[in-house]
Structure formats: structure tokens, C-alpha cells
Amino acid sequence: MRSNIKSRIRLFAELWRMLLRSKAEYRFNFFMEIFINIFTYVVTYLQIWVIVRNFGDIQGWDFYELMLLYNFNLFSYGFSCMILYHPMREVENLVNNGNFDGVLMKPMNPFVYMLLRQGYFGFWGHIILGIIVFIIVFQHLALPFTFGVFLDLLGKMIGAILIQGSVMIFTGALSFKFIRALAVMDVCIYRIRDFINYPISIYSTGIQIFLTIIIPYGFVNFYPVEALIGKQTNFLPLWVADIGGIVIGVILIVLSYRFFIRYVNKYQSTGS
Amino acid sequence: MKYIKIMKLGIKRVFVYRTGILLSLFSSLVSIFILQKFWHALYGENQAQYLYMANYAIVAQILGIVYQVRSPNTLSSRIGTGAISVELLRPWEYINALLFEDLGAIIGHLLSSGMILFVTSVFLFNMQIPSAGNSILFLASAFLGFLLLFLVKTLVAMACFWIVEASSLLILINVVINLLSGQFLPTWLMPEWLEKVMNALPFIWIYQKPISVFIGEASGAIGFETQYVQILLLQLGWIAALYILVLWIWRVAVSKLSVQGG
Numbered sequence: 249m250r251s252n253i254k255s256r257i258r259l260f261a262e263l264w265r266m267l268l269r270s271k272a273e274y275r276f277n278f279f280m281e282i283f284i285n286i287f288t289y290v291v292t293y294l295q296i297w298v299i300v301r302n303f304g305d306i307q308g309w310d311f312y313e314l315m316l317l318y319n320f321n322l323f324s325y326g327f328s329c330m331i332l333y334h335p336m337r338e339v340e341n342l343v344n345n346g347n348f349d350g351v352l353m354k355p356m357n358p359f360v361y362m363l364l365r366q367g368y369f370g371f372w373g374h375i376i377l378g379i380i381v382f383i384i385v386f387q388h389l390a391l392p393f394t395f396g397v398f399l400d401l402l403g404k405m406i407g408a409i410l411i412q413g414s415v416m417i418f419t420g421a422l423s424f425k426f427i428r429a430l431a432v433m434d435v436c437i438y439r440i441r442d443f444i445n446y447p448i449s450i451y452s453t454g455i456q457i458f459l460t461i462i463i464p465y466g467f468v469n470f471y472p473v474e475a476l477i478g479k480q481t482n483f484l485p486l487w488v489a490d491i492g493g494i495v496i497g498v499i500l501i502v503l504s505y506r507f508f509i510r511y512v513n514k515y516q517s518t519g520s
Numbered sequence: 521m522k523y524i525k526i527m528k529l530g531i532k533r534v535f536v537y538r539t540g541i542l543l544s545l546f547s548s549l550v551s552i553f554i555l556q557k558f559w560h561a562l563y564g565e566n567q568a569q570y571l572y573m574a575n576y577a578i579v580a581q582i583l584g585i586v587y588q589v590r591s592p593n594t595l596s597s598r599i600g601t602g603a604i605s606v607e608l609l610r611p612w613e614y615i616n617a618l619l620f621e622d623l624g625a626i627i628g629h630l631l632s633s634g635m636i637l638f639v640t641s642v643f644l645f646n647m648q649i650p651s652a653g654n655s656i657l658f659l660a661s662a663f664l665g666f667l668l669l670f671l672v673k674t675l676v677a678m679a680c681f682w683i684v685e686a687s688s689l690l691i692l693i694n695v696v697i698n699l700l701s702g703q704f705l706p707t708w709l710m711p712e713w714l715e716k717v718m719n720a721l722p723f724i725w726i727y728q729k730p731i732s733v734f735i736g737e738a739s740g741a742i743g744f745e746t747q748y749v750q751i752l753l754l755q756l757g758w759i760a761a762l763y764i765l766v767l768w769i770w771r772v773a774v775s776k777l778s779v780q781g782g
Contacts, residue, residue, distance in 0.1 A: 274685055276683075276685045277685045277688055280688040281688065284688060284691050287692065295699070298710055302709050303562045306558075431539070432539070432543065435543040435544075435546055435547045439547045442554055443554060450560070450561035455557075
């Protein structure tokens, strides 16, 4: 069993190395992809700065708090995309051109195998910028950056990554059933993500409940950040805002994985 | 005549993927909703300012959904693959063919998603309807804005003649346009240095200026102020300058073009 895991990790490392090498063939594009993503979000932060410069704050959130809020979304999105974005898109391609049968032939869990099919490394841009912004933000927040706070941040970030990741897995699984599921989901789900670019307290209670219960994007950044910096403008009890993200994240990632595998099995039974 | 045919094909192409229209509509409506709440949170007490920015955001979304300039992407990929050599053999000026294809696309989008978004915004988001004079000037200004957008993107796409893999620059220019065109934040909210940069570049004539015509004051019998005519003239000036630049670079590039292989 142990050697199995070991060899699998070696396999992963080797595949990633090969992918990076094949990417490095087009070096200009490789760095361009990363640079473009950094540039895009630097512009976004600049726009937030401009707004705060004019208005002082957005409903009591100052510049660095807004940066932290946005960065939770950006970093967790970038991180889960790095692992899931391209593979989940590939599911649609493979299902549509019938090549998913080939995936099932591999002596490996089809989900794990899909994770190996990476192709876009631009999300490093999100991650690099995300780390830089975290460093900047914590120098300006009243919150001292202790080891305890670091662990707290880490836990909340893992929760956020799991929630974002589960959305990608759910939508990836739907492409077993619907043609062009991704285009539909891109709009329906990812657009909803735009709601959390700003503190969700700017929306009506109905929208806030929607973002808490139906599509729990509120737990990606708003609730964890409020709990982290000791704000409480939300209607949740403090402990729910505090650990809700990671609990919901774990539940959703397990559910989405099961959902994915269920559709893989259905695909088997309908094939040939 | 042949260009008109290309344009018609461009229009038809819009209606091939109807789900696409619905999706972009939905996505614009969500954006408008969020932006309204956003400006409301900022301008809470100041109703007049809030309404102005809410309308601004709606018109920006309508322009965004209509301005579907795709040909420069086609151009850059054709240069990249070398397929451009075939295009040059066709019995028309390739740059013009691209322009008319996009022109068809924006007409298609104006008649479908643009119109629907306009009507929905009037009912759902209380968008103000401009006077007849301003409406006509807005349509003209938006058309000129499209030409500018096409020229800017074509200019960027032509970088592919010299730099291989420059297609990613087209994504970059979208971000630049987003920031410097006033699509989200108009010049008067920007710090002075950025406002100066924006005023010196052609991008505000793509979004901010046409929007200002749409939500601007109207007076007189026809219903517009003469300052808006000035906007159209300045847009024409930018178009003329960029068009000459595009044509010149195009000539130089094509005369030097050597396609690898084959």
C-alpha cells in the first residue's frame, strides 16, 4: 500500500514535470499567461483603491479589509483552478468526442487521472499575487500576524478552496449529462461569484441568504474574513462564520466527488 | 457589395448559437444587478448621483454586450498559423473583410441581446430613456466607439507579424481597455494622474464618451446639446489617426510577410 502511494506520487511529480517542460516550449506564452493574470488583478485592486479613495470605505470596509476580502476569493479561486479548472474542462471535451472511454481504460481512478490532465499554468499568477497581497494586507491590518492567526487564516483558506473546488467538480460532472454544460455553468455559477467581489452586506437579505445557503459563496470570503478581523455585520452566530467555511467546504467536496463518480459510472453503463 | 455579403454572414453567425445570446444576457443582468447594489452602497444618501452611476453601469453593460469584436483574434491566429497567406489571395482587402465581419456581428448583437438588455433594463432597473436627439447621437457615437475598438485591437493583433505568440496581448489589451475606457470607473472618479493618462489615450472614446451622450442632458427642439456633436468629431479624429496607422502597418507587414513552411 505504501509503495503504491509512493509510486503514485512519483508518477504525479513526473507528469507535472513533463507538462511544465512542454509548456516551457512556448516560453513567451507561459510567462505571458501568468503575467496577464497578475496584471488583471492588479488592475482590480487599483480600481478598489480608486473607489476607497473617493468614498472612504464601502459600508465600513476600508481599503485593506476590502483587499483581504477580495484576496480570499482570488487566492482560493486560483488555487482550486490550478488543480481543477483545466481537468474539468477536459471532461467536457473528452465526453463530447467520445474519448472518455480511454480514460476509463486507465488502471487508475478516473477522477485522479483527470487531475493529471493539466494544460494551463496561468493560475500561478493568481497565487503569486495572492501571496503578495496577503503580505501587504497583514502589514496594515490592526490584527497582529501570530502563528495562531496564520493557522486560522490557513484553515479558512482551505475552506474557501474546497468550496470553490467543489463548484468546479459539480459543473465538470454535469458535462457527462449535458452538452455545453460548462458554458451554461460558467455563466450561472461563476457569474454568481461576482457577488462576493464586495461585502455581501451591500445586498438585500434575500440575496445574502441565497449566498449563504443555496450557493454558499458567502463562506468563501465574507464570513471567514469578518470572523478573522473581528467584524460582525452579518446575521450568523460568530462560531458559524468562524468555522462554517471549512465545514461546508469539506462536506461539499465530498459530495461533489461522489456526484462526479456517480456520473462516471452512469457514463460506463450507457456507453457502447 | 462583397463586403455587404461578408457583413450579412457576420449577422447570421450571431444567431447560430442562440443559447450563447441567452447566456450573455443573463450574465449582463447579473452584472447590472451587482453594480446597482454597489453604487447604491456608495452613494446611499445621494439619490441623484446614485441614479447617474446606475444608469452609467447599465449603458456600459449594453455597450459591452454589443461590442463583440472578434476579428482581431482571428487575424492574430491566422498570422500565427500562416493561414494569412491564403486570406491575402482572396479578392478583397483582408482588413476590410475583417471589419465588415465584425460590423455584422455587432449589428446582430445590437438587434438581439442589445435590444433585449435595453428593454429589460428599462423595466427591471428603471433605466432612463434618453431624448430622441441623444438617442440618435448615442447610436452614432457607439458605432464610432466600435470602430475605435476594432482599430485598437487590430493594431494589437498585428504585433503577431513581428512577435510570434503575441496573441496573448489581445487579452492584455482587454484589461487595459477595462481600466482606461471608463467602462467601470469614469475619469472623474480617478486620481488626477490616471485621469490625465485616460484623456490622452483613445480608450475613453470607446465607452465613457458614448455613455455620456446616452445619459447626458438634452435641450432644444431636437433634444441634444451641441457638446455631444463635438464628441463625435473627436471620435472621428481618433478613428482617422488609428486607421492610417493600421493601414500603414498592414502594408509594411504584408510586404515583408514570409510564411514559414510550404
